[in-house]
Amino acid sequence: MNTIAKSRRFSPKISAIWLFGLTATVAAMAAATAGAQENPGVTAAPVLQIPLSARAAAMGSAHTGIAADASALEYNPAGLSGLQSHEFTLTHMKGFVDQTIEHAAFGLPLPFAGLIGNGYSSLGLGVTMSRFGDIEVNRTRPDGSFLDTRTLKAGGDLVASFGYAERLAETPVETQKENYRVDHFIGVGGKWVRSTLAQDHSAAAYAADLGYLVKIPDAGFSFGLSALNMGGKMRFIEEADPLPMTFKGGFGYLVPLDMLESPPSQALLLAADGDYLYFERQWHVNLGVEYSAMRNYFVRLGYQVHRDIAGLTVGFGARWRGFGVDYAWALTEAMGDLHRVGLSWRFGKVEVRTREEQRRPFIESMPEQEGLKELEEKTPEDIPSRPRRPSPEKRRPSAPGWIY
16 A cells, blocks of 8 residues: 555546647637737737846846746746745846836745646746836927927836646656656746836736646756747737747756765756747747856856847856845847846745655545554554454455546
């Protein structure tokens, strides 16, 4: 009975239902948005395309395959499953002219087996606010003469997002030299976006995100796919523009530099992403590298290819007793220097054993089995004498299997 409870099993039927439902959702949303575009190449809510995480931005936004914290909401919601502690992050970005962006995110690892029953369930919440400063507008009379000058807020965005992730399955891979464990994670997310232009005009829309992540911990390899900002359109006055639907794919590879310690005290993390902006019909390539020393100090470098704001990115980070600080600097041709500062706090660590817990077999939750559990905890002297049970071959088969 204990062997069954600890085995790494999953339900192919339930997993297939999940995958079919997600695939159907992606297809339906893609078909709906494809036929709804009124201004080809033009999308609304540009804040959804701006990297917010200071760590990810310093690595050239190559984060789809390595996201494992609260910032996974922006790149791959399946990465939320990598949370081992409660995490709260704050990020401030200073952009071109008077643009500023504030972002807050909270990640919560759940001590439950998840909907599928394979553990690592997590929840993420995020809020983003952007401002574009003020503009001056000259007003005229009906005859064309000057009336006055008004100072208006140029505009801004408000984004509220959430995400959920869990482990889809765990599969073993056997080779001639070594055996590996392959973890499959899946994530879903949603967001509400509201944009304001020239203070007097606003529009709102909803969007959905999907993510898939594969990790091979013993090999230091990970791979991720995500579909972001799938949803409706924003209509200002007469024109309607879709949200910037983006498809991402990326991988990460961890190179240990200290082979004597596990996890290594020094390591090099390599990451690469490919982004496809559906309505803009553009491909972007993001490259990043992160050097870690003593598992608490980080130096990062990245480069973005084929972006209007493409260029070199650098940054650093430090961790101390659950608190962290990250900085990123991006040099771009179109927008000049971009600076990001992030603060994070990790607390309430959830043990890996709890995160990996599988859903209990149905037989262990049956009321008549509770008495047997109590007897197993007692010593032989405490157990009263009782009639001998029949041999196993004469016993009726017990209730089988797992429930989900």
